[in-house]
Amino acid sequence: MAKEIKTTINNKKYKIEVPPQMTLLELLREKLIMTGTKEGCGNGECGACTVLLNDKPVRSCIVLAHEIEGKEVITIEGLKETGDFKEIKEAFIAEDAVQCGFCTPGFVMAIKALLNRTKTPTDEEIKEALGGHLCRCTGYESIHKAVKRLVK
Amino acid sequence: MQNRHLSLKYIEGEFKMVDIPQAEKRIDLDKKISGEAQFIDDISFQGMLHALVLRSPHAHAEIVDINLDQALQVEGIEKIITGQDIKDEVINVDIGDHRPLAIDKVRFQGEPVAVVLSEDKWKAKKALNLIEVEYNPLKAVMNAREAIKEDRPLVHENQDQYDRHLNTNHHPGTNIFRHYKLRKGNVDQAFENADKIIENTYDYPQRSHTQMEPHGAIAKWTTDQEMVMYASTQSPFFVRTTIADMFNISDTNITVKAGYLGGGFGGKSDVSIEPLTAFIAKFVPNKYVKLKLDREEAFNASLIARGAEVNLKTAVTQEGKILGEKASLYFSSGAYGSTSVHIVTAAGHNSSGPYEIDNMEVDSYGVYTNTPPVGAFRGYGHPEVHWAKERQIHLIAKELDLNEHQVRLKNMLRPGSINALGQEIEEENGDLIGCYEKIKKKLDQIEIDKKPGKVYGKGIAAIMKSPVMPTNSAASATLRFNEEGTVDIACSGSEMGQGTKTAMKQIAAAGLKLPLEKIKIKEDISTDNSPYGWQTIGSTTTWKAGRAVMDAIEKAIDKLKENAELLLDIEKDKLEYQGEKIVSKDDENIYVKTEDICFGHLSENGLVTGEPVQTYGTYMPKGLTYTDPETGQGNAAAEWTFGAQGVVIEIDKETGELKLLNMMMAIDAGKVISPKMARGQIIGGMVQEMGGALTEELKYGKNGEMRNNSFTDYKIPTPLDLYDADLDVFFFETPEPIGPFGARGIAEHGTVGITPAFGNAISDALGIEMFELPLSREKIYLKMIEEGDLDV
Ligand code: FES
Numbered sequence A: 001m002a003k004e005i006k007t008t009i010n011n012k013k014y015k016i017e018v019p020p021q022m023t024l025l026e027l028l029r030e031k032l033i034m035t036g037t038k039e040g041c042g043n044g045e046c047g048a049c050t051v052l053l054n055d056k057p058v059r060s061c062i063v064l065a066h067e068i069e070g071k072e073v074i075t076i077e078g079l080k081e082t083g084d085f086k087e088i089k090e091a092f093i094a095e096d097a098v099q100c101g102f103c104t105p106g107f108v109m110a111i112k113a114l115l116n117r118t119k120t121p122t123d124e125e126i127k128e129a130l131g132g133h134l135c136r137c138t139g140y141e142s143i144h145k146a147v148k149r150l151v152k
Numbered sequence B: 001m002q003n004r005h006l007s008l009k010y011i012e013g014e015f016k017m018v019d020i021p022q023a024e025k026r027i028d029l030d031k032k033i034s035g036e037a038q039f040i041d042d043i044s045f046q047g048m049l050h051a052l053v054l055r056s057p058h059a060h061a062e063i064v065d066i067n068l069d070q071a072l073q074v075e076g077i078e079k080i081i082t083g084q085d086i087k088d089e090v091i092n093v094d095i096g097d098h099r100p101l102a103i104d105k106v107r108f109q110g111e112p113v114a115v116v117l118s119e120d121k122w123k124a125k126k127a128l129n130l131i132e133v134e135y136n137p138l139k140a141v142m143n144a145r146e147a148i149k150e151d152r153p154l155v156h157e158n159q160d161q162y163d164r165h166l167n168t169n170h171h172p173g174t175n176i177f178r179h180y181k182l183r184k185g186n187v188d189q190a191f192e193n194a195d196k197i198i199e200n201t202y203d204y205p206q207r208s209h210t211q212m213e214p215h216g217a218i219a220k221w222t223t224d225q226e227m228v229m230y231a232s233t234q235s236p237f238f239v240r241t242t243i244a245d246m247f248n249i250s251d252t253n254i255t256v257k258a259g260y261l262g263g264g265f266g267g268k269s270d271v272s273i274e275p276l277t278a279f280i281a282k283f284v285p286n287k288y289v290k291l292k293l294d295r296e297e298a299f300n301a302s303l304i305a306r307g308a309e310v311n312l313k314t315a316v317t318q319e320g321k322i323l324g325e326k327a328s329l330y331f332s333s334g335a336y337g338s339t340s341v342h343i344v345t346a347a348g349h350n351s352s353g354p355y356e357i358d359n360m361e362v363d364s365y366g367v368y369t370n371t372p373p374v375g376a377f378r379g380y381g382h383p384e385v386h387w388a389k390e391r392q393i394h395l396i397a398k399e400l401d402l403n404e405h406q407v408r409l410k411n412m413l414r415p416g417s418i419n420a421l422g423q424e425i426e427e428e429n430g431d432l433i434g435c436y437e438k439i440k441k442k443l444d445q446i447e448i449d450k451k452p453g454k455v456y457g458k459g460i461a462a463i464m465k466s467p468v469m470p471t472n473s474a475a476s477a478t479l480r481f482n483e484e485g486t487v488d489i490a491c492s493g494s495e496m497g498q499g500t501k502t503a504m505k506q507i508a509a510a511g512l513k514l515p516l517e518k519i520k521i522k523e524d525i526s527t528d529n530s531p532y533g534w535q536t537i538g539s540t541t542t543w544k545a546g547r548a549v550m551d552a553i554e555k556a557i558d559k560l561k562e563n564a565e566l567l568l569d570i571e572k573d574k575l576e577y578q579g580e581k582i583v584s585k586d587d588e589n590i591y592v593k594t595e596d597i598c599f600g601h602l603s604e605n606g607l608v609t610g611e612p613v614q615t616y617g618t619y620m621p622k623g624l625t626y627t628d629p630e631t632g633q634g635n636a637a638a639e640w641t642f643g644a645q646g647v648v649i650e651i652d653k654e655t656g657e658l659k660l661l662n663m664m665m666a667i668d669a670g671k672v673i674s675p676k677m678a679r680g681q682i683i684g685g686m687v688q689e690m691g692g693a694l695t696e697e698l699k700y701g702k703n704g705e706m707r708n709n710s711f712t713d714y715k716i717p718t719p720l721d722l723y724d725a726d727l728d729v730f731f732f733e734t735p736e737p738i739g740p741f742g743a744r745g746i747a748e749h750g751t752v753g754i755t756p757a758f759g760n761a762i763s764d765a766l767g768i769e770m771f772e773l774p775l776s777r778e779k780i781y782l783k784m785i786e787e788g789d790l791d792v
């Protein structure tokens, strides 16, 4: 049975009906037409669908929509209004860290989550934050350099 | 090079350009980083139907019966389509061996058997589960080795009856659908004269492209003759032609639109799911139908990659000179052969590697197997044969107790050499030896910080690459000056992350001598009104579409001069185009501003002199021919690119675990248009191929089912594999006479020699020789035990 949930997405309050099997990714992309969050695998294996749930990075393809009841979600659409996004974007421009761009919003959300935790992450912390994100285009060098630029 | 159309104006003449203007960022970066860029699955329409596909669980089976009764009961189902609905629709890229859905039998696990259309994907899923299919399983053949045996099952019983676009030299009554033969010189004589014959067999398994964006297409038929499609494709014009051909209607009745691709790498070239999407949409006229693959389907139901066994017998002298070579290549090409005919060819004549071999006998076979069809993948036959050739050179040196660098340098192609196709190599083809020496030197300079319990190795490989494509594969561009003096340019080439559109903007700004801000490149492609481009493949866009842009620019400059001539009353030969203005060669104080005449000149009394400047440019490689069916000789490759690659690795003596320390490439790019993007292409290619070197291999169970169709089981490189590695890219710039300002294509080249560089590095570290990819930790570990090298 569809259930009504109350939640906050990108600082806006929502009251929405969600079927029990619907994932957060489906809710965002198909119901709310926020297509900035991408689906690369649907199985929690690639990181393309990463959003922030109460400030923590989660893979929205393996979170059920009803689990966000009472919580706050930030997607790339919400992030792009902020100053942090501008900084991340400048680092990505400087290192040319975008190719096809399909993985990019996911990486940006992961980097934002990392910077929320600490502005001076260690190499180990950076690896932990990015380790599960896949990019088939860049070979990661430019993305790593962009992150290092941000934490310098 | 034979029949080569030489045109030096872009490297020596009027257009010579030392500094290409650099863009601050890619033109698509803002949209992509903010998630605003639309990929295929971000596009939806009101009332759009979702297509869910029932796929074969068997690799090879007869379809005995399909029962739709229960599935059709599900409320909200618009239509269910099966192979029984096919009339004479055939998908023919090169061989008409493929139908949009399986009819009487399935040939790979994942092949479409039925499609359910519904506005509600949950209902479609429910119906899909209620379709009953009865199969009669057949014995499957999973690789070329098995498939060429006497008593093998046939994947296609009647391949003789298929239409072909070219003579593939198939072997009737067998699984061999393509046989490329190359015969050059006198091989038997060479083998008689040899001091040694060295023979090895190298295996390069099938892989998956794993673009992060799975394939997708949306189609709608507006009449029973007209269709519009949105697709994640590298080849909108080719998709159009193939679909038109399938329905026997005119190309002009079909519109294919392509926007951004979330990666292509060849796996979205030719056709994959587009013909099926067009086929099923035809049953529900005036409705959009979306077919979007999930990750599992992207693995087992689109195109897959590589899959070759290469046997090399090399006749050498004691000094390491290669006298002759016999090569047999067997491609496990999957259930349908259309998308790999030219891979078999490219691999065949590139099996020489970047070496001059006077006497060659090559047999390259495309073989039907019960796997998903193999298609183009970054490198297109070259990585497969370089894995073999660059390991072989290493082993020849080892066997003869020579230095491998000397063996390479002794045999390398250089100006005046004749390559495998019979083409003469010229200076302009690039500095192979320079690139090789650069990597050798860089490897020598690296001092490894050695740790206890680890061993270290350095490996090197030389590479060459050419695009292999139909002889009439054209590129084109349109250019339009706007009233304000800005310029709109459209050109062939899909944007799939390679930065094509940004590079084109730079090329246009350089050619037009205008600031980047004045140039706008159109990004989306529609076959209705975009300039024609055969396909975005083979690292040819900068080179070929860039050349078409330059052609349009030349014509535009000529028109601008004509307008200026009318206004200034100075003959156009006496005028010089300087970008913002057109100046008299005799007196620099006499000029007109380009923006004042680009739309014709409007005088005070309203009279207009001249015409709006709008031009069209094209480029088609000149002088290409088919290869001779008996000798394989001919002008099959329009340009060559050379380079070298190296890696430095660390191996744990206890576990066999391999860690990358350095990876590098030197490449003769002709002219680097954007240093940052060029580096990104090379590094992206190298890392992608590192997956092939170390972990990637599609595995099949005993019934032919794909075993690793997820990122958990099919491991591609992750940030962790690269975080601590040092990567280097060195560009050489020997101008290529055709490319804009001398530029060559470089998008695939990073892949070509990475696997042998790793193989050679393992040999250097442990003294063990590997012949089968991937060079997994388990294989290294077992080999270490076998060789007694294990330090436990
Ligand atoms: S789409 Fe969610 S992790 Fe890949």
Ligand code: FES
Pocket (backbone or CB within 6 Å): A098, A099, A100, A101, A102, A103, A104, A134, A135, A136, A137, A138, B212, B262, B263, B497
């Ligand atoms: S930029 Fe294409 S997957 Fe990362």
